[in-house]
Amino acid sequence: STAVPKTLTIGLIPGDGIGKEVIPAGKQILQALPSQYGLNFKFLDLRAGFEEFQKSGVALPDETVEILKKSCDGALFGAVSSPTYKVKGYSSPIVALRKKMGLYANVRPVKWVEGVGIPVDMVIVRENTEDLYIKEERIYEKNGQKIAEAIKRISENASRKIGKMAFEIALNRQHVRELGGSSLHKSPSVTVIHKSNVLSVSDGLFRETVKKVYESDPARYGSIEYKEQIVDSMVYKMFREPAQFDVVVAPNLYGDILSDGAAALVGSLGVVSSANVGDDFVIGEPTHGSAPDIQGKGIANPVATIRSTAMMLEFMGYQEPAAKIFSAVDENLKENKVTTPDLGGKSSTQEVVEDIIRRF
Numbered sequence: 583s584t585a586v587p588k589t590l591t592i593g594l595i596p597g598d599g600i601g602k603e604v605i606p607a608g609k610q611i612l613q614a615l616p617s618q619y620g621l622n623f624k625f626l627d628l629r630a631g632f633e634e635f636q637k638s639g640v641a642l643p644d645e646t647v648e649i650l651k652k653s654c655d656g657a658l659f660g661a662v663s664s665p666t667y668k669v670k671g672y673s674s675p676i677v678a679l680r681k682k683m684g685l686y687a688n689v690r691p692v693k694w695v696e697g698v699g700i701p702v703d704m705v706i707v708r709e710n711t712e713d714l715y716i717k718e719e720r721i722y723e724k725n726g727q728k729i730a731e732a733i734k735r736i737s738e739n740a741s742r743k744i745g746k747m748a749f750e751i752a753l754n755r756q757h758v759r760e761l762g763g764s765s766l767h768k769s770p771s772v773t774v775i776h777k778s779n780v781l782s783v784s785d786g787l788f789r790e791t792v793k794k795v796y797e798s799d800p801a802r803y804g805s806i807e808y809k810e811q812i813v814d815s816m817v818y819k820m821f822r823e824p825a826q827f828d829v830v831v832a833p834n835l836y837g838d839i840l841s842d843g844a845a846a847l848v849g850s851l852g853v854v855s856s857a858n859v860g861d862d863f864v865i866g867e868p869t870h871g872s873a874p875d876i877q878g879k880g881i882a883n884p885v886a887t888i889r890s891t892a893m894m895l896e897f898m899g900y901q902e903p904a905a906k907i908f909s910a911v912d913e914n915l916k917e918n919k920v921t922t923p924d925l926g927g928k929s930s931t932q933e934v935v936e937d938i939i940r941r942f
């Protein structure tokens with residue numbers, strides 16, 4: 583087209599370890615997008631992480647948050663290493679970033695490679711601000727015994743927001759499917775995870791609120807199939823027949839557990855992407871850590887980051903280039919020739935990036 587390309591400013595936060603090797607892969611992918619999509623990119627390099635903490639005493643500099651808020655349309659976050667010992671004054675910068683940027687949802691798709699392993703093509707939408715993670719714990723003694731309690735807080739507001747996001751993601755996935763690319767699903771569905779047979783008040787509120795969101799807008803959500811699943815039987819079904827799930831929405835703790843379990847369905851951590859999403863900002867993030875065992879070798883799998891880059895675009899409203907990236911990745915994985923050692927291949931990070939780009 584002859585339209586003037588739009589420039590998007592993307593914050594790059596490599597963090598520690600292989601974060602520094604995979605974030606440049608995301609950058610190259612954006613730079614290589616065909617001009618037909620009408621997008622140009624400007625990149626801002628931002629600081630955060632354990633190394634940054636060791637240098638400056640601050641894991642997440644205020645400047646990083648300010649630049650994200652003032653100047654960026656979206657961002658990519660690599661990884662931060664979590665020291666196994668407790669370090670005074672250090673806390674995870676990604677957790678702080680989610681809070682400061684209002685990123686209340688963690689969205690994690692898990693997709694198989696056609697012909698390899700068990701068929702799965704689902705996305706877990708995890709509420710990220712409340713539930714047991716408010717960390718309101720106390721310990722006291724009664725009759726000479728220690729007793730500990732933790733509060734599980736579920737609010738109507740947060741449940742409504744995450745519910746709405748889940749239904750919107752279901753519609754969006756359907757849209758991306760219609761743009762092409764492989765998928766297990768023909769029509770959208772949303773499964774709500776709960777344990778309200780036991781926790782009828784808290785999980786009951788979550789379940790009812792999400793259901794209300796669904797019922798409130800039949801014109802918009804009518805094409806989506808609505809389902810509910812108790813968390814324990816969800817674990818069983820997710821491992822036995824994961825193909826039946828499309829979008830899964832869960833309170834924080836169940837979402838955390840299901841996300842890691844689901845990642846086990848697809849082989850390597852190096853292919854699992856995520857996005858931290860709020861009302862007006864998104865940060866794409868591979869789900870793996872800083873992988874100190876392979877750091878500096880140039881063999882980190884860039885696929886998780888490349889898929890996270892596509893997710894970032896998707897949530898920014900650019901479905902077409904996102905679909906292009908997803909299908910180039912699927913083709914690379916399906917061919918199974920140019921892959922990194924974690925997938926049994928012999929290729930470098932850079933060779934995988936180039937193999938994906940040549941499929942654009």
Ligand code: ATP
Pocket residue numbers: 600661662663664665851852853870871872873874875876881882883884886922924
């Ligand atoms: P951290 O404390 O940062 O989480 P970790 O030691 O737990 O570090 P992870 O990054 O969580 O390491 O990775 C767990 C294992 O998976 C490691 O053996 C690592 O090499 C491997 N791995 C993780 N990500 C990738 C990747 N992108 N490519 C290849 N292997 C990976």
Ligand code: MG
Pocket residue numbers: 870871872
């Ligand atoms: Mg780890």
